[in-house]
Amino acid sequence: MASWSGRRRILTVLAFIGPTLIGVLIFNIYPIIFNTYISFTNRNQFHPNPDCSVGLTGVLEPTCWGIFKRNAPTGFATPFHLKDPLWSNYADLMGNFFTPPVLIAFFKLIICFLPLVVAAQVNKRFSKQLDPPASPATVTLIAIVTMAIIIFVLKIPAAFDLIMKSGDFFVVTFRTILYVALCIPLFFVVGLALALLLNTPNLPGRTFFRVALIVPWAASTVAIMMSLVWKFFFQEKGTINQLLGIFGIHGQVWLNDPTIAFLVIVIANVWYSYPFFMVTILGALQSIPSELYEAAEVDGANYWQKLMKITLPLLRVAVIPVIVLSSITTFQMFGTVWAITAGGPSRGAGVPGATELVMVYAYKQVFQTNAYGLMGAFAVIIFILLFATTLYSLRISRITKGAYEA
Amino acid sequence: MNRKSSLGVRIFQYTALIIATLFAVYPVWFIILASLRASGDLYTFNLVGMFVPTAFSLDNYKAMLFTLPFLAWVKNSFFVAGFTTIACLLIATSAAFAFSRMKFYGREWGLVLFLAIQSFPGVLSLVPIAQLLTAVGLYRNHWGLILAYTAGTLIFTTMNLKGYFDTIPIDLEEAAMIDGCGPVQSFFLIALPLARPALAVTALFAFMGGWGEYVLASVLIPAPDNLKTAMVGLYQIANQVSIPWGLFASGAVMIIIPVLIVFLYLQRYLEGGLTLGGVKG
Numbered sequence: 080m081a082s083w084s085g086r087r088r089i090l091t092v093l094a095f096i097g098p099t100l101i102g103v104l105i106f107n108i109y110p111i112i113f114n115t116y117i118s119f120t121n122r123n124q125f126h127p128n129p130d131c132s133v134g135l136t137g138v139l140e141p142t143c144w145g146i147f148k149r150n151a152p153t154g155f156a157t158p159f160h161l162k163d164p165l166w167s168n169y170a171d172l173m174g175n176f177f178t179p180p181v182l183i184a185f186f187k188l189i190i191c192f193l194p195l196v197v198a199a200q201v202n203k204r205f206s207k208q209l210d211p212p213a214s215p216a217t218v219t220l221i222a223i224v225t226m227a228i229i230i231f232v233l234k235i236p237a238a239f240d241l242i243m244k245s246g247d248f249f250v251v252t253f254r255t256i257l258y259v260a261l262c263i264p265l266f267f268v269v270g271l272a273l274a275l276l277l278n279t280p281n282l283p284g285r286t287f288f289r290v291a292l293i294v295p296w297a298a299s300t301v302a303i304m305m306s307l308v309w310k311f312f313f314q315e316k317g318t319i320n321q322l323l324g325i326f327g328i329h330g331q332v333w334l335n336d337p338t339i340a341f342l343v344i345v346i347a348n349v350w351y352s353y354p355f356f357m358v359t360i361l362g363a364l365q366s367i368p369s370e371l372y373e374a375a376e377v378d379g380a381n382y383w384q385k386l387m388k389i390t391l392p393l394l395r396v397a398v399i400p401v402i403v404l405s406s407i408t409t410f411q412m413f414g415t416v417w418a419i420t421a422g423g424p425s426r427g428a429g430v431p432g433a434t435e436l437v438m439v440y441a442y443k444q445v446f447q448t449n450a451y452g453l454m455g456a457f458a459v460i461i462f463i464l465l466f467a468t469t470l471y472s473l474r475i476s477r478i479t480k481g482a483y484e485a
Numbered sequence: 486m487n488r489k490s491s492l493g494v495r496i497f498q499y500t501a502l503i504i505a506t507l508f509a510v511y512p513v514w515f516i517i518l519a520s521l522r523a524s525g526d527l528y529t530f531n532l533v534g535m536f537v538p539t540a541f542s543l544d545n546y547k548a549m550l551f552t553l554p555f556l557a558w559v560k561n562s563f564f565v566a567g568f569t570t571i572a573c574l575l576i577a578t579s580a581a582f583a584f585s586r587m588k589f590y591g592r593e594w595g596l597v598l599f600l601a602i603q604s605f606p607g608v609l610s611l612v613p614i615a616q617l618l619t620a621v622g623l624y625r626n627h628w629g630l631i632l633a634y635t636a637g638t639l640i641f642t643t644m645n646l647k648g649y650f651d652t653i654p655i656d657l658e659e660a661a662m663i664d665g666c667g668p669v670q671s672f673f674l675i676a677l678p679l680a681r682p683a684l685a686v687t688a689l690f691a692f693m694g695g696w697g698e699y700v701l702a703s704v705l706i707p708a709p710d711n712l713k714t715a716m717v718g719l720y721q722i723a724n725q726v727s728i729p730w731g732l733f734a735s736g737a738v739m740i741i742i743p744v745l746i747v748f749l750y751l752q753r754y755l756e757g758g759l760t761l762g763g764v765k766g
Contacts, residue, residue: 088587091668095583098576099639106636107602109617110610141620273505276498290749291506297748298513303699303716304737307723308512311519311730318515321530350512407604414699418720442608446704451612458609465604473597 111462113139118168118455122159124448130158159452168456174246181245184238191229198222247431247440248457255437258345259409263402265349270356271394275386277357278364289361296354306418309347310334313419335424337433344416344434351415352405356398363397364390403472407465413438437461513741520545520734527731545735553722555736558715565627565702565714566695569634573642573691574684576635581646582672586655596647599640611704618705625712630705634695642687649683650676689751693744715740 116139129136131143136158162168175181202215229235242249276282277289298305312318313333320330334340367390375385413436416422422435422443431440441457444450518534519527523542533539549555583589584596614633615624623629657679658671666674677684699716706712713721719740723733 089589092583092587092589095579095587095668095672096589099580099643102576102636102639103599103602105617106614106633107599107605107610107640110613111602111605113613114605114609141617269505272501276502276505279498282498288502288506290752292509293749293752294509294513294745297745297752298741300693300744300748301697301716301737301741303697303720304740305512307720307733308516308737312512312515316528318530318535321528322532322535325532350508354509411604411606413608417700438606438608441606445608445612454609458606462605465606466601469601469604470597473600 114455114458116455117451118459119161119165120159120452120455121162122451122455123453124450126157126159128158130160162452168453169460171453172246172248172456172460174248176242176245176249178245181241184241187233187235187238188242190233191226191235194222194225194229248460251431251435251437251440252461254431254435255410258341258412258436259406261345262348262352262409263406265345266352266356266405267398267402269349269353270360273353273357274360274364275390277361292357293354295350296358299351302351303414303418305351306347306415309343309350309415310419313339313343334420337424337426340420340424340434344412344419347415347419348409348412352409355405356401359397359401360394363394367393403469406472407469410465411438412436413442417442513745516734516737516741519731520738522731523729527729545729545731546739548732549735549739553718553732553736554710554713555715555718555739557711558713558718559740561627561712562696562715565630565634566692568627568631569638569695570688570691572631572635573638574688577639577642577687578646578677578680578684579672580639581643581650582676584643584647585650586658586676587668596640596644600644603640608700611701614701615704625706625708627706627712630702630714631695633701633705634698637701638691638694642691645687645690646680646683649680653679686751689747693748696744 116135129140129143131140136143164170176185198218198221201218243253273292277285277292279285295305310317314320315332317333319333323330334343371389371393372385375389380388416434416436416439420432420434422432422439424434425432435443441454441461444454444457514536518538521538521542522540523544531539584592618624618626618629618633621629623632653676657675658666661671661675697716698714699720702714703717703720706714706717710718715736719733719736722728722736723730
């Protein structure tokens with residue numbers, strides 16, 4: 080389509096993408112800029128209001144703009160101002176992370192995961208060049224043993240404790256990473272297992288099971304309602320305890336136990352998310368030509384070998400984008416956790432609760448203690464992490480290459 | 486795969502499927518059971534009552550429909566979700582068409598950048614968005630919520646539609662161009678009619694997004710009662726100790742069942758679209 084050009088072409092393109100561009104600018108880019116600015120100020124419950132005479136505040140704060148001034152909230156508290164030094168919110172957030180002992184501890188933690196990375200690279204690139212060829216399982220096993228030795232020698236638990244004590248930021252971020260690391264494999268395993276079952280040919284009642292198993296996906300469009308149901312299940316007088324009561328067991332208040340509360344939000348999230356994996360994998364399974372399996376059967380391959388050597392490698396392309404997207408949404412999980420545990424159970428005053436994931440922590444800090452400035456800094460750091468991860472994983476999975484492009 | 490399944494394998498398959506189905510369906514089935522039980526009955530389930538309805542009280546539904554502003558909430562939700570869908574389709578289709586067909590600077594990395602930008606923690610952009618809408622006088626206003634929802638689903642819908650436009654062969658438009666058809670005409674007369682299936686799926690997702698969203702709605706329209714959306718209203722009911730949980734359940738049933746029916750009715754369609762997107766990605 081190059082027959083038209085010049086000014087007219089630019090205008091047409093602008094007319095087509097203009098509204099989207101404006102929407103993104105106002106509702107996606109503006110909040111990022113605003114938050115970054117706020118992260119350098121001391122805006123909190125004692126200094127909630129803007130001082131419009133300060134240059135950047137006047138520009139960025141909507142209630143400072145001439146025509147909207149009549150809607151501006153008025154208060155008696157002193158307005159917020161830039162911090163001195165500028166980055167002190169970031170410094171507060173990091174706590175004493177940048178002190179030698181904590182940095183050494185962090186370095187130890189990285190070393191601890193090194194064997195796994197090396198093993199992955201060996202499996203990917205060099206295993207075929209080695210003589211005799213090393214099987215992936217052996218390499219992984221060696222890596223895990225090395226990791227165990229490192230954990231023992233370098234006293235990793237103590238190092239981990241030290242990092243955790245250096246600030247809420249690390250507690251919350253590591254917990255969220257743990258949450259993602261627990262959820263995603265579960266999504267995949269449950270989704271894969273059910274897809275394999277549903278893919279069995281000549282299984283009577285297949286359609287019924289397929290529809291029934293998608294129900295959570297449909298229900299997840301009103302996730303907040305279903306989360307309240309999950310909460311009810313584990314309440315003191317909830318369903319689980321009633322069920323136990325029938326058998327004469329007096330159940331505890333499940334959500335008051337930190338570990339169980341954490342597991343409950345994992346289970347609820349698995350409930351919401353496995354159908355998406357299941358449907359994607361099912362679609363991919365049906366596109367694998369059956370000749371491959373027939374050839375393998377002729378060669379005497381058993382079910383497990385067929386699964387490992389044919390099915391899983393061929394699922395990669397379909398599953399990786401789904402894993403990437405799910406990881407990012409799981410990292411940002413808010414509504415479900417908020418409805419079920421609200422970040423609790425508490426582990427003492429001033430310490431994040433047992434299920435306070437990144438977003439729950441930020442929400443509580445902003446809406447309950449009004450720590451805007453500090454949370455601005457928090458958002459900026461999380462954003463940098465997620466932005467880099469997203470760009471990197473988009474590159475490997477090439478999701479953006481048009482979902483339907485061949 | 487296994488062309489001849491032995492009896493043992495079949496038994497294993499069905500056991501696994503039945504357990505999974507129970508896990509999948511029970512939470513939804515449970516709110517139906519709970520909604521049929523008046524206040525005190527909710528805590529006296531026996532083993533049978535946990536799986537089949539044994540009480541049939543419609544008190545919760547009556548209270549929900551006639552003494553609480555439930556109908557107003559549903560109407561608000563419909564209004565907001567409906568206009569979000571319309572706005573989304575209007576704005577996103579044209580952008581998707583441009584990203585799929587036109588040549589301009591930034592076409593290659595534009596959508597990637599949009600997608601990465603979306604990873605900004607949503608909870609933190611609540612404050613600036615709320616402030617902005619307060620400033621322009623759209624706080625506690627459905628139109629403010631519609632604006633925020635539309636912007637929120639815009640990137641996803643654009644990506645989705647762009648993917649679909651890519652599958653439509655460009656030959657048709659080229660032929661039309663030879664006959665003197667400009668880009669605007671080829672968008673309205675050729676691409677849009679051909680993209681109807683994708684428009685339907687996108688509309689479904691946009692509508693569901695607006696219908697089920699809670700966090701933004703709770704921040705932008707926390708009160709008064711008659712302006713709330715259904716999610717916010719029901720959430721507040723569920724968390725009030727003085728109100729029986731069964732009442733919430735009846736409201737939730739009335740919200741979830743239509744969603745379920747529509748979703749399951751369209752699931753084949755959805756699956757087809759996803760399969761395409763997933764495998765060839």
